[in-house]
Amino acid sequence: MRWAGxxxxxxxxxxxxxxxxxxxxxxxxxxxxxxVPREVVERAIAGSLNLGGYDATGAMVAYARMVTDRATFAWLADVFVLESHRGHGLGRFVVSTLLAHPDLKGLRQILLATADAxxxxxxxxFxxxxxxxxxxIRTPSAELYAQP
Structure with missing residues (x-):
């Protein structure tokens, strides 16, 4: 599904x-x-409801994802806008669009973690x-992403 921004x-x-x-x-x-290794990012994308933000050329410049069962719970994660495209309201557009996504209607709870927003x-x-x-259960990222 696509949304104009x-x-x-x-x-x-x-x-x-x-x-x-x-x-x-x-x-x-x-x-x-x-x-984070690329393979972990690829698995996260595969297991989530993703929302990409794209410029007029079709290049991806923003992203957010929901880890969700699409019935009761979701976790908002990995929200970003590339620095080169900040200042256009893309962060708000991506977050508000994802929160309004039809697959997330009726959830009991949506969580997120943030250090600065x-x-x-x-x-x-929120x-x-x-x-x-x-x-x-937290694993220090140095251990979490260490390659054997």
């Missing part, structure tokens, strides 16, 4: 159109997935979880 940009949920090289290139230097996500209705509610 600002300044001639569009969003598309066709996983076959996602440019894994662009996603990997961004994520491997991000604070949340530093050093709390105010942005509050504008969509709130911080009560202390003690969320738990996690």
């Amino acid at each position: 600002p300044d001639g940009f569009e969003a598309d949920d066709d996983a076959g159109r996602i440019d894994a090289a662009v996603v990997h290139g961004f994520l491997r230097t991000s604070y949340w997935a530093k050093g 709390h105010e942005l996500y509050r504008s969509y209705g 709130t911080e979880t009560p202390p003690g509610l969320m738990m996690a």
